Amino acid sequence: DTGVSQDPRHKITKRGQNVTFRCDPISEHNRLYWYRQTLGQGPEFLTYFQNEAQLEKSRLLSDRFSAERPKGSFSTLEIQRTEQGDSAMYLCASSLGGLLNEKLFFGSGTQLSVL
């Protein structure tokens, strides 16, 4: 068990380009989350998966954002036609457990800079 892994750690892109991030959760964890964090703020919920099913998307997530978790393993988050306002740290977390006692294990994040 090496923890939650995210790739890449840093991504610099030009406005209008598409970017894709990858998250590898802890292997036995069935739930996977994506959060976004900007400087000086707490993380904001984007979406989560239970196994391969995407069960909720935040209203913050525009149509330019899409996430997948094929076969309930790793997950990808794609942002199309990036905008400067997309610049943030994108955090992935995985978990196992019920609503009362679920602890999230976070990756180190992908820092996106849109120029």
Place this chain on the structure above:
Amino acid sequence: KQEVTQIPAALSVPEGENLVLNCSFTDSAIYNLQWFRQDPGKGLTSLLLIQSSQREQTSGRLNASLDKSSGRSTLYIAASQPGDSATYLCAVRWYSGGSNYKLTFGKGTLLTVNP
């Protein structure tokens, strides 16, 4: 609106001091409350989770309390050390008004422990 507020935004203390970080939330219908630690440029590490029926949790030098009726939680750090320097985030999981699996975070308290 369900919100989490953390006070103070920043705190600087000399090594060895005991300290308290505060978290308040607007709706008492919660599943649990968690405290996380975040080091600069890194992901989050779960410190303590308090279920709605519990009043406190302890881990080493850390003690977290929960007063659901008043919408408050505190994180007590005993005998602080320079290695405790980090941002501490409070997060709430509510069971009304939205996603049961979403965590809502405060903005965090930046703690600096001076040698």
